[in-house]
Amino acid sequence: MIEIRDVWKRLGGFWVLRGVNMRVNSVVTLVGPNGSGKTTLVKIIAGVLEPSRGEVLVDGRRPRVPASVLGVVFHTPMLYPELTVRENLKLFAKLSGGRLVGCPLGVCKVLDKPVKALSFGWRRRVDVVRALLPDPPNLVIDEPTTGLDEEARGELLDLLKERGAALLTSPFPLGIGHEVRIEDVQYAGGS
Numbered sequence: 001m002i003e004i005r006d007v008w009k010r011l012g013g014f015w016v017l018r019g020v021n022m023r024v025n026s027v028v029t030l031v032g033p034n035g036s037g038k039t040t041l042v043k044i045i046a047g048v049l050e051p052s053r054g055e056v057l058v059d060g061r062r063p064r065v066p067a068s069v070l071g072v073v074f075h076t077p078m079l080y081p082e083l084t085v086r087e088n089l090k091l092f093a094k095l096s097g098g099r100l101v102g103c104p105l106g107v108c109k110v111l112d113k114p115v116k117a118l119s120f121g122w123r124r125r126v127d128v129v130r131a132l133l134p135d136p137p138n139l140v141i142d143e144p145t146t147g148l149d150e151e152a153r154g155e156l157l158d159l160l161k162e163r164g165a166a167l168l169t170s171p172f173p174l175g176i177g178h179e180v181r182i183e184d185v186q187y188a189g190g191s
């Protein structure tokens with residue numbers, strides 16, 4: 001369960017987020033125009049940005065949550081380009097206490113390739129698998145459709161349905177999970 005409690009964020013002299021209140025306990029896609037604060041909210045949930053006001057709880061924890069409780073996937077993959085996929089997954093499994101089970105998103109096909117040799121879509125696939133290694137009950141993915149083909153999106157949706165909570169952001173409607181407009185979960189007045 002991801003609980004966003006009255007989260008405000010001021011950046012560059014503007015209130016980007018104005019009192020966001022939201023509880024996520026299933027697959028939820030957050031939609032909104034470019035610049036409406038979706039990525040900012042993901043960063044706050046991930047604990048890499050502090051809210052100006054308010055708090056985020058993930059299964060009752062805050063502000064920084066272990067990878068075993070919250071998996072995070074940003075738009076830019078968090079992988080070591082010089083290492084192979086196998087080496088990356090081994091390293092992150094060690095750090096997060098998880099392990100690779102089966103071949104999610106087809107990663108076994110690319111295990112021995114260096115990450116720098118992969119296409120963007122394959123790097124994103126590997127990055128999602130990296131986040132899922134410790135089997136976190138909660139997940140947040142910024143722009144999940146970017147780079148993923150239809151087959152990978154379908155498999156990703158199946159993987160997400162197994163989570164307690166998955167918050168996705170996309171600049172366009174995905175047809176995945178329950179859609180929530182960012183304007184509808186904060187105080188009226190917009191930006």
Ligand SMILES: Nc1ncnc2c1ncn2[C@@H]1O[C@H](COP(=O)(O)OP(=O)(O)OP(=O)(O)O)[C@@H](O)[C@H]1O
Binds near residue numbers: 012032034037170171
């Ligand atoms: N470090 C920063 N300093 C100043 N302003 C920032 C900073 N980061 C983001 N912003 C501003 O905050 C607003 C929200 O940005 P954010 O990236 O969260 O929006 P978004 O909804 O994810 O957009 P998109 O759909 O285009 O990805 C934008 O106006 C952006 O310019």
